[in-house]
Amino acid sequence: MCRHLAHVGPTPVTLASLLVEPAHSLLVQSSAPADMRGGGTVNADGFGVGWFTAAGEPLLYRRDDPMWTDASFLDLARGVATTALVAAVRSATVGMPVSTAACAPFRDPGGRLFSHNGVVRGWPHSMADLAAALPALDLLTLEAATDSALLWALVRARLAAGKDIADAVAGVVADTLAAAPGSRLNLLVADGEQIVATAVDHALSYRTHPDGAVTVASEPLDPDRAWVPVPDGSLLVARAGGGHDRPAVAISPL
Numbered sequence: 482m483c484r485h486l487a488h489v490g491p492t493p494v495t496l497a498s499l500l501v502e503p504a505h506s507l508l509v510q511s512s513a514p515a516d517m518r519g520g521g522t523v524n525a526d527g528f529g530v531g532w533f534t535a536a537g538e539p540l541l542y543r544r545d546d547p548m549w550t551d552a553s554f555l556d557l558a559r560g561v562a563t564t565a566l567v568a569a570v571r572s573a574t575v576g577m578p579v580s581t582a583a584c585a586p587f588r589d590p591g592g593r594l595f596s597h598n599g600v601v602r603g604w605p606h607s608m609a610d611l612a613a614a615l616p617a618l619d620l621l622t623l624e625a626a627t628d629s630a631l632l633w634a635l636v637r638a639r640l641a642a643g644k645d646i647a648d649a650v651a652g653v654v655a656d657t658l659a660a661a662p663g664s665r666l667n668l669l670v671a672d673g674e675q676i677v678a679t680a681v682d683h684a685l686s687y688r689t690h691p692d693g694a695v696t697v698a699s700e701p702l703d704p705d706r707a708w709v710p711v712p713d714g715s716l717l718v719a720r721a722g723g724g725h726d727r728p729a730v731a732i733s734p735l
């Protein structure tokens with residue numbers, strides 16, 4: 482299963498400080514993940530990072546190659562700093578295409594980024610009814626013929642109907658588990674100020690930093706005891722807080 486990560490904080494950090502430099506960075510997790518739970522062995526089918534500019538606009542860099550082969554990205558990651566980002570390394574589910582467009586994060590015109598770590602069981606038949614309820618244009622403009630791209634379209638439809646991000650994500654998880662029981666649904670949405678993430682049958686941890694920043698990741702980026710596992714079946718909402726004494730993370734059952 483893919484590995485993903487999101488960060489939000491009050492002060493800019495380089496992409497490399499999260500994706501490349503830590504002992505168990507996303508770069509390391511692309512070739513040597515620690516907790517795949519039977520869902521693949523490496524995450525070599527591409528990668529992506531989306532980072533928010535000071536004006537709140539998410540910019541994307543995605544490739545359909547392993548992260549470790551992209552020396553230019555490793556340079557770029559040292560030169561770009563941001564207060565909020567989403568990144569992912571991909572292990573394509575068998576039967577789904579390997580392409581740049583299938584690599585998370587996905588972006589919407591509203592300035593949000595999305596990633597999915599997991600698999601929808603019975604794809605695509607199990608999702609036909611949920612897909613049929615979407616506007617035809619949303620289906621015609623899916624970025625890729627993958628479960629993740631459809632889940633993102635379902636989340637966007639709920640956002641367009643006025644739901645907030647947490648409600649939209651929780652609703653899509655509930656609908657998908659009803660239609661496709663046993664699915665692994667670690668979803669991640671970020672808008673530059675908050676992170677909404679689910680842990681459904683896959684690994685997820687988070688940590689807060691002394692300045693109030695929060696990092697959420699499939700696997701802890703280092704052995705620091707600040708990392709806290711997110712219980713299975715949970716929804717996490719994180720905002721940059723005011724330090725360790727002002728909790729910036731709320732976890733509730735789905």
Ligand code: GLN
Nearest residue numbers: 482483572573574598599
């Ligand atoms: N099923 C998704 C895809 O193929 C996510 C894969 C994963 O988490 N390994 O892109």
